[in-house]
Amino acid sequence: MRGRSYKTEAVVLRSLRFSEADRILHLYTLERGRVGAIAKGIRKTKSRFGARLEPLSHVELMLHEGSGELQTVTGVDLIHSHRVSREDPYRLNVGLIGLEAMLRLFGEPEANERAFTALTRFLDALDELPDGERTRPAEDALVLSFQLKLLWLSGYLPHLTSCIECGATDDLVGFSARAGGAVCRLHRAGSIGLTSEGMAGIEALLSTPLADAHAAGLGDRDRREALAVITTSYEEHGGFRMRTVSA
Numbered sequence: 608m609r610g611r612s613y614k615t616e617a618v619v620l621r622s623l624r625f626s627e628a629d630r631i632l633h634l635y636t637l638e639r640g641r642v643g644a645i646a647k648g649i650r651k652t653k654s655r656f657g658a659r660l661e662p663l664s665h666v667e668l669m670l671h672e673g674s675g676e677l678q679t680v681t682g683v684d685l686i687h688s689h690r691v692s693r694e695d696p697y698r699l700n701v702g703l704i705g706l707e708a709m710l711r712l713f714g715e716p717e718a719n720e721r722a723f724t725a726l727t728r729f730l731d732a733l734d735e736l737p738d739g740e741r742t743r744p745a746e747d748a749l750v751l752s753f754q755l756k757l758l759w760l761s762g763y764l765p766h767l768t769s770c771i772e773c774g775a776t777d778d779l780v781g782f783s784a785r786a787g788g789a790v791c792r793l794h795r796a797g798s799i800g801l802t803s804e805g806m807a808g809i810e811a812l813l814s815t816p817l818a819d820a821h822a823a824g825l826g827d828r829d830r831r832e833a834l835a836v837i838t839t840s841y842e843e844h845g846g847f848r849m850r851t852v853s854a
């Protein structure tokens with residue numbers, strides 16, 4: 608084969624059927640950031656790739672880069688299957704939200720080691736998610752914390768400690784994605800309501816390691832407010848709405 612081959616850690620973000628036996632993979636790789644690849648023969652019973660290339664899989668891949676847009680998977684070693692998460696509907700839903708956020712925010716073929724590390728830590732924490740704590744998947748503290756960290760790494764996350772319009776540090780009552788931050792009562796027009804507990808909750812989710820997101824102990828309202836900040840930031844800065852999050 609002409610072209611060149613390289614080895615990289617990767618997470619499978621999405622897997623689409625391409626033909627009878629082949630699949631197209633959307634990957635987030637440590638070496639190259641976002642990469643599209645084709646895995647040939649994956650649907651055959653005796654495929655050497657087997658079930659190792661499912662969404663959530665953390666793998667080490669040999670990729671061959673030819674002249675086409677898609678690279679070719681020529682080897683797979685499993686690092687973490689995350690089967691525990693794939694086989695539990697709640698964990699899977701939370702996981703798919705995280706994968707979509709990654710697809711939307713990190714679409715460039717450009718390495719970002721911190722984003723890759725955040726992604727693998729998110730998946731590790733997902734496997735370890737406490738059994739008792741089940742909310743609406745979109746309001747799960749782990750996936751909220753992951754998305755806030757991704758927004759921060761993308762440079763989108765506004766600061767929340769003073770009014771973006773006047774600098775006031777007290778009487779903050781809202782969040783304006785358009786202005787890019789928290790707003791005081793005077794400058795609240797067009798903002799979404801945000802309580803001081805909600806702002807403190809967002810700060811906690813940002814500063815806590817992903818594995819401790821649930822231990823931060825956010826209440827239902829705080830988590831709903833964090834989700835609203837994430838959703839409006841996506842709409843305003845990224846121009847998208849998440850498909851995995853229903854209204």
Ligand SMILES: [Zn+2]
Nearest residue numbers: 770773791794
């Ligand atoms: Zn103000």
